[in-house]
Amino acid sequence: MAEITRFTQDDLKPVLALYRRVFGADAAEANRLRWEWQYRRNPCVPPEGPLTWVAKEGPTVIGQYATMPVRLVVRGQEIQAAWGMDVMVAPERQRQGLGEVLFRTWDQNVGAALGLGLSESSYRLFQKMRWPNVGPVPVLVKPLTRRALRQPSWPMWANRLVSAVTLPLVRIVSRTKPLRAEVEPVSRFGDEFNGLWERLAPKFDFVVRRDAPYLNWKFFEPPHVRYNHVALKRGGEVHGYAVYRHLHEPRGRVTQLVDFLVDPGDELGLKTLLRWIDREARNADSDKVRTVCMHQEFRRIMRRSGYFQVKSTVEFTAKINAVEVTPDFYGRTGTWHVTLGDSDQDR
Numbered sequence: 354m355a356e357i358t359r360f361t362q363d364d365l366k367p368v369l370a371l372y373r374r375v376f377g378a379d380a381a382e383a384n385r386l387r388w389e390w391q392y393r394r395n396p397c398v399p400p401e402g403p404l405t406w407v408a409k410e411g412p413t414v415i416g417q418y419a420t421m422p423v424r425l426v427v428r429g430q431e432i433q434a435a436w437g438m439d440v441m442v443a444p445e446r447q448r449q450g451l452g453e454v455l456f457r458t459w460d461q462n463v464g465a466a467l468g469l470g471l472s473e474s475s476y477r478l479f480q481k482m483r484w485p486n487v488g489p490v491p492v493l494v495k496p497l498t499r500r501a502l503r504q505p506s507w508p509m510w511a512n513r514l515v516s517a518v519t520l521p522l523v524r525i526v527s528r529t530k531p532l533r534a535e536v537e538p539v540s541r542f543g544d545e546f547n548g549l550w551e552r553l554a555p556k557f558d559f560v561v562r563r564d565a566p567y568l569n570w571k572f573f574e575p576p577h578v579r580y581n582h583v584a585l586k587r588g589g590e591v592h593g594y595a596v597y598r599h600l601h602e603p604r605g606r607v608t609q610l611v612d613f614l615v616d617p618g619d620e621l622g623l624k625t626l627l628r629w630i631d632r633e634a635r636n637a638d639s640d641k642v643r644t645v646c647m648h649q650e651f652r653r654i655m656r657r658s659g660y661f662q663v664k665s666t667v668e669f670t671a672k673i674n675a676v677e678v679t680p681d682f683y684g685r686t687g688t689w690h691v692t693l694g695d696s697d698q699d700r
């Protein structure tokens with residue numbers, strides 16, 4: 354019978370070795386690069402160390418559940434929560450109930466257990482355990498060039514045909530529009546972003562605390578990815594921010610709007626940030642802008658700004674333990690703010 358204990362420094366080597374066996378050499382290398390930042394430097398990590406559990410048979414590590422602690426605001430109440438991320442069981446021990454024990458250990462130790470971008474096996478396990486399934490989180494795309502609608506799985510002639518047919522529409526939605534407020538690059542999230550967070554947190558029924566320490570850790574300090582950051586300002590006061598990056602994909606270049614925060618009632622503010630992203634995307638020669646967004650008002654504004662909702666595979670589960678919520682809470686996600694910047698989805 355395996356024993357479940359809280360991670361200690363002595364477990365690091367065997368955990369990294371197990372990671373290599375389960376996920377392969379490339380993923381293990383990427384995990385090693387991220388590990389210190391992801392599991393130790395997070396400002397929400399408790400003083401005892403990473404919020405990770407390991408399963409051992411004697412001295413041998415045969416499983417782990419590594420999580421990312423965050424503060425979560427649920428209908429005005431702030432609670433401790435954790436995104437579940439690197440969960441694994443040694444291949445020869447899978448399908449014997451150990452995964453379920455690890456999931457339950459995590460759940461019993463947090464105010465809310467959250468999962469985003471689940472693998473097929475963990476999605477099935479969440480279903481088996483009858484956890485609330487609130488996903489998938491919608492994905493939206495704004496085409497900027499005729500290459501935007503290309504699909505890696507289609508033959509070239511089909512891609513060319515679709516590009517030609519949709520070009521007039523792409524030209525209309527990708528027109529440049531004027532900015533309606535100041536947008537300034539951010540070199541570090543300062544105190545004014547704590548003020549922004551305090552003002553905006555009550556506007557959402559579900560949102561991870563996006564204060565300056567969190568934002569700096571999440572979007573300035575990761576060793577594996579570089580972001581661009583801008584603030585929306587009016588008369589010197591911060592009214593929002595956006596975090597984005599440009600990347601190459603098999604059939605073109607994409608600008609990813611990774612995270613943002615603005616008052617859901619501030620339509621002009623969000624539109625201004627989106628127009629800034631459009632310009633940046635064009636300067637970077639991107640074919641499209643892509644984002645992941647749960648909030649229905651934000652999505653409405655995006656659709657009015659030329660974004661289209663596409664099929665999403667970003668599965669999402671959330672189980673609130675620390676405050677009482679009725680089952681219908683999980684069905685009303687239109688006022689939840691969840692983006693690609695949550696959890697560790699943008700790797």
Ligand SMILES: CC(C)(COP(=O)(O)OP(=O)(O)OC[C@H]1O[C@@H](n2cnc3c(N)ncnc32)[C@H](O)[C@@H]1OP(=O)(O)O)[C@@H](O)C(=O)NCCC(=O)NCCS
Pocket residue numbers: 375438439440441442443446447448449450451452453454470471472473474475477478481
């Ligand atoms: C996900 C994982 C940790 C589950 O651990 P486990 O010990 O196999 O899980 P359990 O034995 O407690 O539960 C088994 C249930 O999980 C689901 N499941 C596990 N592996 C699965 C697979 N390959 N395909 C589909 N469902 C799977 C099923 O619901 C299964 O129930 P069943 O056996 O009655 O069909 C393990 O499969 C694993 O390490 N997978 C590879 C790494 C991974 O994908 N991690 C998740 C990253 S988000």
